[in-house]
Amino acid sequence: MAAVVFSLKNLASLIQLNIGFAERFDERHIESFTLIYMRLIGLKHDIEPLEIASIMRETDAFALHDRHLFMTLPFTDKYGAVVVKNMLEEMINEPIASIEVSFPSDGDTPSEMLQSIQAQSIQRFNEALEFLDPFILKQ
Numbered sequence: 332m333a334a335v336v337f338s339l340k341n342l343a344s345l346i347q348l349n350i351g352f353a354e355r356f357d358e359r360h361i362e363s364f365t366l367i368y369m370r371l372i373g374l375k376h377d378i379e380p381l382e383i384a385s386i387m388r389e390t391d392a393f394a395l396h397d398r399h400l401f402m403t404l405p406f407t408d409k410y411g412a413v414v415v416k417n418m419l420e421e422m423i424n425e426p427i428a429s430i431e432v433s434f435p436s437d438g439d440t441p442s443e444m445l446q447s448i449q450a451q452s453i454q455r456f457n458e459a460l461e462f463l464d465p466f467i468l469k470q
Contacts (some may be wrong), residue, residue, distance in 0.1 A: 333384050333385060333387050333388060333389055333391070334347050334384045334387035334388065334389065334391040334392055334393055334402075335382070335391070335392040335393075336380050336384065336392070336393060336394070336395070337364045337392055337393065337394045338394060339394045339395075339396040339399075339401075339462065341394065341435075342394050342401055342441075342458075342466060343441040343442070343445070343466045344369055344441075344446075345375060345394065345403055346390055346441035346444055347368060347440075347464075348442050349364045349366075349405055349434065350364075350434055350439075350440070350441070352364075352385070352405060352455070353405075353434060353435075359466065362403060362407075362408035362409060362433035362434070362436055363405075363406070363433070363434050363435065364403060364405045364406060364433065364434050365403075365407045365408060365409055365411065365412040365431055365433045365434075366401065366402070366403055366404075366431070366432050366433070366444055366448070367401070367404065367412040367413075367415070367416060367429055367430070367432075367434070367449045368400070368401055368429060368430045368432075368436075368452070368460075369398065369399075369401075369402070369416060369419070369427050369428070369429045369430045370398070370399065370401040370427070370428040370429070370440065370452075370456060371398040371400055371427065372398045372399075373398075374398070374423065374425050374427070375425060376423040377427060378395075378400070378423060380393075380395060382423075383395065383400065383419065384400075384414060385418055385422075385425075385447075386418040387402070387404075387415065388404075390405050390406075391403065391404050391415075393457075395463060399462075402415065404443065408433060409431040410420050412429075412431045413429070413431065426461060426469065428437045428455070428456065430448050430452060430455070432444050432447045432448055432451075432470045433434075441466060442466060442467050444468050445463050445467050446467050448460065448463070449463055449467060
């Protein structure tokens with residue numbers, strides 16, 4: 332498998348790990364890493380973890396929760412994250428709605444980055460991702 336699979340309960344820790352790497356390697360620039368959320372609701376094709384992993388690098392990680400997919404993409408800007416999303420769209424031959432947030436431009440902490448995804452989800456999809464609340468309220 333090319334990427335590492337995480338449980339949603341570890342999402343904040345996974346984001347914090349990427350923040351730690353960015354700070355450790357002095358990579359704290361506008362888009363040190365990108366967290367991409369993909370809304371898989373309404374797709375005709377069920378996406379399996381092995382399919383997701385096949386398009387990702389060994390340094391990437393993802394968490395799949397119901398019909399919600401989160402990917403952390405180190406040393407990747409938002410443009411690069413969209414390229415990964417496009418690869419997944421080509422694989423299943425369906426468009427996927429997504430939100431991309433980058434460290435540190437969209438948040439300095441896991442909570443701030445997830446708040447940004449939450450706000451954009453409400454604005455774009457008229458849907459609060461309530462399962463993110465424990466991560467947002469925790470910090």
